[in-house]
Amino acid sequence: LAAPDALVGEAADAGAPPVDAAVDAAPPPAQGPPPEVALKCEPNPVRIGEALVCTLVAVHRADVSIAVTSPPAITPEPAGAPEALPDGKLRTTRRFIIRPRSLRKVKIDGLAVIWTEATGGQGRLEVEPMRVPVKSVMGDVADPQFRTFETPQGDADAFFARHGAVPYRVTNWPLLIGLSAALVIVVGVGLGMLLRRWLESRRVEPGPPVDPRPAHVIAFEALEKLIAEQLPAQGRVDEYYVRLSEIVRAYLDRRFGFNALEMTSDEIREWARQREEAFSAEARLGLDDFLGETDLVKFADFAPDESAIETVTRMARGLIGLTRAPDVPTAPAPAAEAKS
Numbered sequence: 001l002a003a004p005d006a007l008v009g010e011a012a013d014a015g016a017p018p019v020d021a022a023v024d025a026a027p028p029p030a031q032g033p034p035p036e037v038a039l040k041c042e043p044n045p046v047r048i049g050e051a052l053v054c055t056l057v058a059v060h061r062a063d064v065s066i067a068v069t070s071p072p073a074i075t076p077e078p079a080g081a082p083e084a085l086p087d088g089k090l091r092t093t094r095r096f097i098i099r100p101r102s103l104r105k106v107k108i109d110g111l112a113v114i115w116t117e118a119t120g121g122q123g124r125l126e127v128e129p130m131r132v133p134v135k136s137v138m139g140d141v142a143d144p145q146f147r148t149f150e151t152p153q154g155d156a157d158a159f160f161a162r163h164g165a166v167p168y169r170v171t172n173w174p175l176l177i178g179l180s181a182a183l184v185i186v187v188g189v190g191l192g193m194l195l196r197r198w199l200e201s202r203r204v205e206p207g208p209p210v211d212p213r214p215a216h217v218i219a220f221e222a223l224e225k226l227i228a229e230q231l232p233a234q235g236r237v238d239e240y241y242v243r244l245s246e247i248v249r250a251y252l253d254r255r256f257g258f259n260a261l262e263m264t265s266d267e268i269r270e271w272a273r274q275r276e277e278a279f280s281a282e283a284r285l286g287l288d289d290f291l292g293e294t295d296l297v298k299f300a301d302f303a304p305d306e307s308a309i310e311t312v313t314r315m316a317r318g319l320i321g322l323t324r325a326p327d328v329p330t331a332p333a334p335a336a337e338a339k340s
Helices: 156-163 173-202 215-229 239-257 264-272 281-300 308-321
Strands: 037-040 052-060 066-070 092-097 106-108 112-117 123-125 129-130
Touching: 037 106, 037 129, 052 066, 052 112, 066 092, 092 106, 215 239, 215 308, 239 281, 239 308, 264 281, 281 308
Parallel strands: none
Antiparallel strands: 037 052, 052 092, 066 112, 106 129, 112 123
């Protein structure tokens, strides 16, 4: 029996053993007809906190035993003995109690009737779910307000004899002032921390220094340093290709303003094809050849020889030279005025 979070199922006798034992093995399917099952819940609708009693009745043959399974959240009442009917059949009854705690409908779901025949065959019948509306305790009252504000009538002496004298309360001003001061301090500290975090979030951290030189000058300098390290002679060919690729990609980033270091080779090729004004056909061909050679070593475990290493280095140098920004001529210094 499934119910919302606001529902609580309660058994009439919490100390009674479970009604129906679980079936461990998988028996053969039943051959006879299934039992006739009916589920009825009263009252319908039910008020908040009122006991909703759901009765499950199964009419079955006399040679059939009945077991009712329910979700673990609900405990049924203890099972009684089947009742004999005039037509020779038996009637098995199971009862559940639910107390709704909110105005949401009570959903009764998850019940199943398992019948076992004398031959050992077994069948399972899922009980159709049911929803029971819930109404407020004051739903039938047109004006749920206090009826009067008059002074209560009756024997005052008898009231105080039952409940005792009304306690006299004295306001503890030092305690209230201390608590108020502590509250102000806590609120002030909290606001200060929030203000500090807000100011820190708006603070812009200074970035790394930017090299003002042209992109091709920086790339050629990095290329010469890489060649001077002689990584291939040390057996570090893969590292040489990776760093050579990073030099060219960093150059493209500085030269054309796109993040080539975070792009794949295919994305860089597509970017170059869409910008014919910046990349000539020769430059696009050189870029495609360079990316293909470096990817072959980085991802295909290709071992290039010395000639291939020199070729890919010339490709990088030539690609930078083809796409470099044109030099801006410097204005000549003004001639000194002739002395009169």
